[in-house]
Amino acid sequence: MTKTELRAYYKHLRAQLAPEEELKLNLGLLQQLKSLEWHKVKFCHVFLPLVKFHEPNTLLLISYLKEAYPHIQIVISKSDIQSNNMTHYHYNDELLLAPNKWGIMEPIDGVPIDEKNIDLVLVPLLISDQFGHRVGYGKGYYDRFLALCKPDVQKVGVSFFEPITVIEDVDPHDIPLDICVTPTAVYRY
Numbered sequence: 001m002t003k004t005e006l007r008a009y010y011k012h013l014r015a016q017l018a019p020e021e022e023l024k025l026n027l028g029l030l031q032q033l034k035s036l037e038w039h040k041v042k043f044c045h046v047f048l049p050l051v052k053f054h055e056p057n058t059l060l061l062i063s064y065l066k067e068a069y070p071h072i073q074i075v076i077s078k079s080d081i082q083s084n085n086m087t088h089y090h091y092n093d094e095l096l097l098a099p100n101k102w103g104i105m106e107p108i109d110g111v112p113i114d115e116k117n118i119d120l121v122l123v124p125l126l127i128s129d130q131f132g133h134r135v136g137y138g139k140g141y142y143d144r145f146l147a148l149c150k151p152d153v154q155k156v157g158v159s160f161f162e163p164i165t166v167i168e169d170v171d172p173h174d175i176p177l178d179i180c181v182t183p184t185a186v187y188r189y
Contacts (some may be wrong), residue, residue: 002169006135010126010161014054017160025160026057028183033061035186036120036156036179038069043113045075045088045121048097048105055124056158062091075113078106079141086145088113120154121146123177128157129167132176132189146175154178163187 001009017025038044046062049055065072077086079100089095089110097105123142125134134157136142146155157180180187 001164001167003135003138003167006127006164006167007138010135011053014126014160017054022054022160025183026060029056029158029160029181030060030064032181032183032186033158034064034068036181038065038072041069041072041119041154043073043075043118043120045077045118046091047122047124048076050102050104052103056160058122058158061122073113075118076107077145079104084139084141084144086141088115088118115145115148116150118149118153120156121149123155123157125157125159125177125180127161127167128159128163128177128180128187130163130165130187132157132178132180132187133167133170133174134177134180135167140173143173143175147173156181158182 044065046058049057049059062074065074074091075088076091077088079086081101089107090113095110096108098108100106125136128134155178157177159180159182162182163180176189178189
């Protein structure tokens with residue numbers, strides 16, 4: 001299937017999840033994410049979940065990291081709709097957030113973090129394939145962002161669904177994942 005077809009299909013599947021099933025999937029994701037090598041991470045970029053699109057609840061991971069790995073600095077982004085780029089900020093309890101045009105909570109202002117400092121990026125996606133390619137929302141924000149990160153940054157996707165065999169129309173500028181975490185497994189590419 002193409003990215004467009006996969007995007008529509010998996011957005012529909014996520015929208016059909018019952019609240020109990022979504023909670024179960026989120027708890028499974030958290031358990032799998034806990035198995036990653038967090039002790040090596042100093043800066044972790046996390047996307048804040050878009051609840052209306054039933055995105056994985058990354059707030060559970062943020063709470064876990066704050067408690068289990070207080071040395072990790074959490075980083076979140078703010079999207080520039082004009083340039084389709086993102087700027088990154090240290091996430092803490094004092095940071096003021098406001099929804100952007102898509103309803104994603106973003107920092108109003110804060111302490112900026114350079115992309116080159118980030119050790120691990122949690123990447124949003126709808127589905128990935130067995131090669132680490134992913135289908136996101138189609139704007140390319142994360143591909144542009146990941147291209148600016150240091151070469152050894154860990155790119156970790158999170159998905160409610162197991163990887164498919166192949167995405168038919170991968171673009172040359174698409175940056176593949178290193179890892180995809182699902183509620184039942186961790187896939188390494």
